[in-house]
Amino acid sequence: MKARVTAHARYIIADIDKRLYGSFLEHLGRAVYTGIYEPDHPTADSSGMRQDVIDLVRGLDTPICRYPGGNFVSAYNWEDGIGPKEDRPTRLDLAWHTSESNQVGIHEFADWAEKANTEMMLAVNLGSRGLDEARAFLEYVNHEGGTYWSDLRRKNGRADPWDVKVWCLGNEMDGPWQVGAKSAAEYGHLANETAKAMRAYDQSLELIVCGSSGPGMTTFPEWEATVLDHTYENVDHISLHMYFENYEKNTAEFLALPEKLDRYIGTVSGVIDYIKGKKRSSKTVGISFDEWNVWYHERENDMERIKDWGWPHAPALLEDIYNFEDVLQVGCILNTFIRRSDVVRMACIAQLVNVIAPIMTAPGGAAWKQTIYYPFQFASLYGRGTALQLDVDSLTYNADVAAGVSYLDISGVHDATNGTLTFFAVNRSADEPLEIDLEIEGFGTAKTVEHTLIKHQDLEAKNTKNNPNNVKPEVGGGAKLSGGKLSLSVPSLSYSMIRVQL
Numbered sequence: 001m002k003a004r005v006t007a008h009a010r011y012i013i014a015d016i017d018k019r020l021y022g023s024f025l026e027h028l029g030r031a032v033y034t035g036i037y038e039p040d041h042p043t044a045d046s047s048g049m050r051q052d053v054i055d056l057v058r059g060l061d062t063p064i065c066r067y068p069g070g071n072f073v074s075a076y077n078w079e080d081g082i083g084p085k086e087d088r089p090t091r092l093d094l095a096w097h098t099s100e101s102n103q104v105g106i107h108e109f110a111d112w113a114e115k116a117n118t119e120m121m122l123a124v125n126l127g128s129r130g131l132d133e134a135r136a137f138l139e140y141v142n143h144e145g146g147t148y149w150s151d152l153r154r155k156n157g158r159a160d161p162w163d164v165k166v167w168c169l170g171n172e173m174d175g176p177w178q179v180g181a182k183s184a185a186e187y188g189h190l191a192n193e194t195a196k197a198m199r200a201y202d203q204s205l206e207l208i209v210c211g212s213s214g215p216g217m218t219t220f221p222e223w224e225a226t227v228l229d230h231t232y233e234n235v236d237h238i239s240l241h242m243y244f245e246n247y248e249k250n251t252a253e254f255l256a257l258p259e260k261l262d263r264y265i266g267t268v269s270g271v272i273d274y275i276k277g278k279k280r281s282s283k284t285v286g287i288s289f290d291e292w293n294v295w296y297h298e299r300e301n302d303m304e305r306i307k308d309w310g311w312p313h314a315p316a317l318l319e320d321i322y323n324f325e326d327v328l329q330v331g332c333i334l335n336t337f338i339r340r341s342d343v344v345r346m347a348c349i350a351q352l353v354n355v356i357a358p359i360m361t362a363p364g365g366a367a368w369k370q371t372i373y374y375p376f377q378f379a380s381l382y383g384r385g386t387a388l389q390l391d392v393d394s395l396t397y398n399a400d401v402a403a404g405v406s407y408l409d410i411s412g413v414h415d416a417t418n419g420t421l422t423f424f425a426v427n428r429s430a431d432e433p434l435e436i437d438l439e440i441e442g443f444g445t446a447k448t449v450e451h452t453l454i455k456h457q458d459l460e461a462k463n464t465k466n467n468p469n470n471v472k473p474e475v476g477g478g479a480k481l482s483g484g485k486l487s488l489s490v491p492s493l494s495y496s497m498i499r500v501q502l
């Protein structure tokens, strides 16, 4: 099968905000305890953080990390996680039916984030708590000193404020499962008042208001319209979440789901424009897609187990083991974000360690890369610069979720600083390789090309503790440059990264 692609220097979408490659770490399952934090682990540093995990996180170069939830945040008291560790209370975590020891709190997470080379995105609890807790937390985290909360931080061992810029106003407040879930009007009012108070402290904060927890919510997209109507002038981003499932084991349908993602972004972008127009506003709210991933492998089992498992501390939960098929899906999702980078300014893979995550750990043992580590890593490292508006001519197929799904899913990024063009391509066809002709126009001379391929004959192939390199990138064969033209063949059901040095 043939496909033709044209990249032209003048056809651009947007400058990509590097925070498109953000991540998320929640107090959930083993994400924190025996994930990033395990004081008895052989690689643990003096604060109990696993160095082997930090190394893998640094390998992803994820510029921002959302914390501490997720559903967890909606019944969380951040004050439980400060002060001497022996005095911290153990609490019930109502979101995941577990116990929270609070041995990791804001100080430990902030230290870890610095070591992992990632900025913090903090969420405030607008479920069981509200404005007062949010302003106290902000003062604790960002104020220099001389006030109750900032002096308490200093007393607890941190002299300098952390100066966190990006704050989430609650989590999934539209979800009936959320502790303290609200109607759009209730939440819109509370989020706006909280945003006003936080801005009264610092105008330059970037505030994220909750959009829908998925396009399947019955309140979508009216939720976005109502919430933005209340908050438009006081927030910077609206948060969206989406998880991808393949219970039916139908690869063609599964790989078409990013079309739904694209529509979801398009609809919310339209709602933003509508409210902007209604308010006669000159500012444009962006989208923070701060939870996304494949999530279904363990989902139903987990929800069954939770019901009667008491209140364990840091049990294995939501530990999806990803396969090769998921590499293709994550590649297509990231391509969608790159193509929508004009409106999606930030996005966070959910999550980072052990819980629906690219990184897995064994307590007391190894840490390894799940299959999906690679497409995320490639996008994060090489998908920075200007997103290109590619002209793509490829055969298509019809899926339940959308008609005309292109067999070739591709995005392109121009990094003018390093003089590179990078293309991320997924061949969705189960039957045929794709012979791609790619014309490169207006960028100057293309000098060299490198092709990195991820392909496995078994869609179910996984990376495990005992076989951590089962699915991994390899050097692709046969990408050729001639004049301004690049040609290559990509195998059926495969992921490719093609990098051109200009």
Ligand code: AHR
Pocket (backbone or CB within 6 Å): 026, 069, 070, 071, 072, 171, 172, 213, 291, 350, 351
């Ligand atoms: O990432 C897992 C959970 O999914 C989060 O806690 C919640 O926000 C979403 O429903």
